[in-house]
Amino acid sequence: xxxxxxxxxxxxxxxxxxxxxxxxxxxxxxxxxxxxxxxxxxxxxxxxxxxxxxxxxxxxxxxxxxxxxxxxxxxxxxxxxxxxxxxxxxxxxxxxxxxxxxxxxxxxxxxxxxxxxxxxxxxxxxxxxxxxxxxxxxxxxxxxxxxxxxxxxxxxxxxxxxxxxxxxxxxxxxx
Amino acid sequence: xxxxxxxxxxxxxxxxxxxxxxxxxxxxxxxxxxxxxxxxxxxxxxxxxxxxxxxxxxxxxxxxxxxxxxxxxxxxxxxxxxxxxxxxxxxxxxxxxxxxxxxxxxxxxxxxxxxxxxxxxxxxxxxxxxxxxxxxxxxxxxxxxxxxxxxxxxxxxxxxxxxxxxxxxxxxxxxxxxxxxxxxxxxxxxxxxxxxxxxxxxxxxxxxxxxxxxxxxxxxxxxxxxxxxxxxxxxxxxxxxxxxxxxxxxxxxxxxxxxxxxxxxxxxxxxxxxxxxxxxxxxxxxxxxxxxxxxxxxxxxxxxxxxxxxxxxxxxxxxxxxxxxxxxxxxxxxxxxxxxxxxxxxxxxxxxxxxxxxxxxxxxxxxxxxxxxxxxxxxxxxxxxxxxxxxxxxxxxxxxxxxxxxxxxxxxxxxxxxxxxxxxxxxxxxxxxxxxxxxxxxxxxxxxxxxxxxxxxxxxxxxxxxx
Numbered sequence: 095x096x097x098x099x100x101x102x103x104x105x106x107x108x109x110x111x112x113x114x115x116x117x118x119x120x121x122x123x124x125x126x127x128x129x130x131x132x133x134x135x136x137x138x139x140x141x142x143x144x145x146x147x148x149x150x151x152x153x154x155x156x157x158x159x160x161x162x163x164x165x166x167x168x169x170x171x172x173x174x175x176x177x178x179x180x181x182x183x184x185x186x187x188x189x190x191x192x193x194x195x196x197x198x199x200x201x202x203x204x205x206x207x208x209x210x211x212x213x214x215x216x217x218x219x220x221x222x223x224x225x226x227x228x229x230x231x232x233x234x235x236x237x238x239x240x241x242x243x244x245x246x247x248x249x250x251x252x253x254x255x256x257x258x259x260x261x262x263x264x265x266x267x268x269x
Numbered sequence: 270x271x272x273x274x275x276x277x278x279x280x281x282x283x284x285x286x287x288x289x290x291x292x293x294x295x296x297x298x299x300x301x302x303x304x305x306x307x308x309x310x311x312x313x314x315x316x317x318x319x320x321x322x323x324x325x326x327x328x329x330x331x332x333x334x335x336x337x338x339x340x341x342x343x344x345x346x347x348x349x350x351x352x353x354x355x356x357x358x359x360x361x362x363x364x365x366x367x368x369x370x371x372x373x374x375x376x377x378x379x380x381x382x383x384x385x386x387x388x389x390x391x392x393x394x395x396x397x398x399x400x401x402x403x404x405x406x407x408x409x410x411x412x413x414x415x416x417x418x419x420x421x422x423x424x425x426x427x428x429x430x431x432x433x434x435x436x437x438x439x440x441x442x443x444x445x446x447x448x449x450x451x452x453x454x455x456x457x458x459x460x461x462x463x464x465x466x467x468x469x470x471x472x473x474x475x476x477x478x479x480x481x482x483x484x485x486x487x488x489x490x491x492x493x494x495x496x497x498x499x500x501x502x503x504x505x506x507x508x509x510x511x512x513x514x515x516x517x518x519x520x521x522x523x524x525x526x527x528x529x530x531x532x533x534x535x536x537x538x539x540x541x542x543x544x545x546x547x548x549x550x551x552x553x554x555x556x557x558x559x560x561x562x563x564x565x566x567x568x569x570x571x572x573x574x575x576x577x578x579x580x581x582x583x584x585x586x587x588x589x590x591x592x593x594x595x596x597x598x599x600x601x602x603x604x605x606x607x608x609x610x611x612x613x614x615x616x617x618x619x620x621x622x623x624x625x626x627x628x629x630x631x632x633x634x635x636x637x638x639x640x641x642x643x644x645x646x647x648x649x650x651x652x653x654x655x656x657x658x659x660x661x662x663x664x665x666x667x668x669x670x671x672x673x674x675x676x677x678x679x680x681x682x683x684x685x686x687x688x689x690x691x692x693x694x695x696x697x698x699x700x701x702x703x704x705x706x707x708x709x710x711x712x713x714x715x716x717x718x719x720x721x722x723x724x725x726x727x728x729x730x731x732x733x734x735x736x
């Protein structure tokens with residue numbers, strides 16, 4: 095049986111959320127709210143109440159980056175300073191903590207930011223080709239609700255969208 | 270008279286149209302400004318060309334004040350960079366939504382100020398083609414960085430700040446670049462397609478985007494504070510009179526925020542006119558920016574007063590003489606001008622009528638930044654010229670070539686900024702849409718409450734007849 099990807103475009107969040115609420119109430123067999131992808135011009139402030147709690151792994155990468163920054167920053171400096179042992183230190187510490195603290199702090203922030211950026215690219219699934227159901231109206235003022243359903247449920251989903259005043263329905267067969 | 274930060278009835282499609290139009294159809298004044306900036310850069314290029322063809326002596330860089338003007342200007346540009354990212358990040362964290370129409374250009378200002386500032390340490394080397402000598406790598410010259418020197422901290426801090434603030438600006442722009450991609454043609458479409466990183470507005474992307482933006486904002490606040498504190502250490506870690514001051518880090522940070530806020534007011538007014546952004550860069554938002562500038566100006570004035578008092582009642586006689594010299598000596602006209610522009614002129618921001626008068630605010634913001642440039646010059650030059658040994662005192666004025674380079678740096682900053690606002694949206698479309706959405710919901714909620722009170726629904730007990 096083939097799978098259908100169907101996206102309904104709604105003129106506002108309220109109608110899209112009403113359609114999702116109906117999906118949540120299991121109006122269509124085999125379709126869960128966890129399968130819903132919402133596309134919108136802005137992030138709705140109460141999105142989690144509608145779609146449920148969905149986690150983000152970005153903060154974990156940030157912590158990793160900051161930890162790496164501290165470790166690498168200090169070791170980089172200390173190893174460079176140890177290499178300079180050939181030079182006269184004038185009785186001062188080979189690895190001076192006050193000044194290394196300043197530089198390690200900067201490295202903490204730099205790597206924290208870089209890891210955060212990389213984790214965003216990975217977690218948000220950026221740098222991918224946009225799917226064929228992408229609508230430019232989503233970047234303008236419409237809200238898209240995207241689902242992948244079995245062929246037998248495709249018509250039921252479209253009817254559900256139509257009950258909530260969908261503006262446009264786009265569909266493709268995936269397999 | 271505009272009383273709202275934004276008109277909540279504005280349609281999302283209109284926001285897209287208005288901002289996208291700015292990328293194609295600025296007023297004629299925009300092109301005049303581009304021409305002026307190019308002319309200013311030409312001044313600097315001619316000046317530097319003259320120095321390199323005639324000799325370094327034409328710069329009039331004499332001991333003891335060898336590089337006062339250029340390093341003063343370097344600090345000015347570093348300071349200018351602070352307000353954009355710092356205020357954007359702080360206001361984002363405290364959910365001050367009036368920042369939304371103006372933060373994009375403020376962040377761009379940060380990045381371009383840093384790029385301009387970065388030119389001065391290179392220029393002040395004299396023979397800038399030997400710049401690579403300062404890079405630490407194993408060679409027979411045996412040149413190694415002294416990690417104890419605040420100058421090395423400076424290099425680390427500024428590199429980190431430039432990288433982080435440029436990424437913060439870019440990441441915040443990704444949803445808008447997708448809007449540009451969906452509406453552009455030709456080379457712009459190709460550019461925006463690459464830069465928008467495949468953004469499709471899915472809930473997964475928004476969720477991770479919000480986290481990323483918030484975390485970057487959290488990093489940038491301490492970073493911005495640390496950068497200017499470190500720049501102040503270039504001076505405060507020395508034992509020179511006028512520099513060895515405990516309050517220098519907060520004084521530098523306050524001065525940086527001050528000049529940055531003043532520059533935001535200037536650029537706000539310019540962009541509002543160039544791109545017909547009256548609907549987004551509204552008078553109430555200008556007023557809020559002016560109030561913020563006023564508060565920071567007063568903090569800066571207070572820190573100045575503390576510094577004067579500390580020196581006056583302190584034990585260091587040389588420090589005291591330098592302070593008296595600033596008030597009465599050869600630099601006194603500039604010192605008094607700095608105090609007037611920095612501490613007295615901000616009182617114009619305390620009056621509502623003046624805050625709402627755009628030409629007045631434009632002129633005031635320019636003078637505030639003149640004051641801030643003088644402040645940096647007054648930090649560097651008097652100490653170098655009038656230090657411990659009276660036999661070495663020499664008041665050195667910047668030569669015409671130095672002025673040309675300083676002047677050209679403003680043109681360089683202006684040109685980078687003008688090119689940016691012509692290629693990328695200077696108002697954040699998605700954030701303004703959010704702002705409008707929230708305001709509209711707030712109005713609907715208020716109306717619903719009002720209707721409820723007028724209807725026959727049960728009323729609160731206190732308002733019941735006879736209660």
